[in-house]
Amino acid sequence: MSVKERNRKPKWLKVKLPTGQAYKNVRGITKSHNLHTICESGNCPNMGECWGAGTATFMILGNICTRSCGFCNVMTGRPLAVDILEPLKVARSVKLMNVKHAVITSVDRDDLKDGGASIWVETINAIRKQNPDTTMETLIPDFKGETENIDRIIEVAPEVVSHNLETVRRLTREVRIQAKYDRSLEVLKYLKDNGINRTKSGLMLGLGETKEEVLETMEDLRNVGVDIITLGQYLQPTKKHLTVKDFITPEQFKEYEIIGKEMGFRHVESGPLVRSSYKAHKHIH
Numbered sequence: 001m002s003v004k005e006r007n008r009k010p011k012w013l014k015v016k017l018p019t020g021q022a023y024k025n026v027r028g029i030t031k032s033h034n035l036h037t038i039c040e041s042g043n044c045p046n047m048g049e050c051w052g053a054g055t056a057t058f059m060i061l062g063n064i065c066t067r068s069c070g071f072c073n074v075m076t077g078r079p080l081a082v083d084i085l086e087p088l089k090v091a092r093s094v095k096l097m098n099v100k101h102a103v104i105t106s107v108d109r110d111d112l113k114d115g116g117a118s119i120w121v122e123t124i125n126a127i128r129k130q131n132p133d134t135t136m137e138t139l140i141p142d143f144k145g146e147t148e149n150i151d152r153i154i155e156v157a158p159e160v161v162s163h164n165l166e167t168v169r170r171l172t173r174e175v176r177i178q179a180k181y182d183r184s185l186e187v188l189k190y191l192k193d194n195g196i197n198r199t200k201s202g203l204m205l206g207l208g209e210t211k212e213e214v215l216e217t218m219e220d221l222r223n224v225g226v227d228i229i230t231l232g233q234y235l236q237p238t239k240k241h242l243t244v245k246d247f248i249t250p251e252q253f254k255e256y257e258i259i260g261k262e263m264g265f266r267h268v269e270s271g272p273l274v275r276s277s278y279k280a281h282k283h284i285h
């Protein structure tokens with residue numbers, strides 16, 4: 001089989017381009033407020049569906065990351081100075097968009113002493129002040145495992161706190177160059193042990209992992225008390241990024257969903273087009 005044939009997307013991965021007035025409205029708001037959405041920078045295949053429903057995932061702390069993960073389409077380099085008005089901008093957009101459940105994520109800011117934790121806290125508080133009925137999921141970085149910064153997230157108690165393991169142990173060094181598999185597990189355990197009601201993590205499949213490795217990783221996540229897991233197909237953003245090794249079938253994703261529920265996860269979102277914030281509003285329950 002040629003490389004071209006191997007890399008040709010199967011029919012179950014075909015996605016319609018985002019359209020509709022609701023999608024256009026959301027796009028207009030993010031542009032006018034100079035907001036960064038992971039929907040755009042991550043080339044999310046569900047952008048049309050989610051934005052069309054009037055929901056969105058906001059990325060804070062700018063759009064330049066200090067890390068260089070091999071799967072991610074976010075720019076790497078020296079970040080710009082923190083925008084101290086960003087928390088208010090995000091909160092106002094959540095209000096303008098009438099978002100009922102907001103997902104907040106960020107680039108890694110290893111250049112900042114607190115890893116950006118203070119802006120995280122200010123953003124959560126600003127959203128709550130302007131949108132008292134809006135629930136939140138915070139998809140946080142590992143803060144290099146520094147518990148004093150993780151404590152700041154715990155203190156403001158988002159309904160769901162998520163941190164993505166992204167891949168299996170064997171592939172972590174290649175896929176998440178500056179991250180550590182066990183450190184991510186420790187962060188998730190620390191969140192649960194210190195009072196976070198719902199913890200969540202996500203995996204991308206198709207990077208060369210085996211079924212046994214996926215199940216082992218799912219077990220590792222359950223063993224640190226993770227409540228919610230997402231499993232989706234890795235798609236190569238550009239030719240500079242890691243290549244897709246396998247296209248996982250919908251049937252295999254369904255099997256992982258069944259096994260995940262048997263393991264005791266409260267929610268298992270498993271499918272080719274699933275991304276970590278897909279159907280996030282369900283995960284508060």
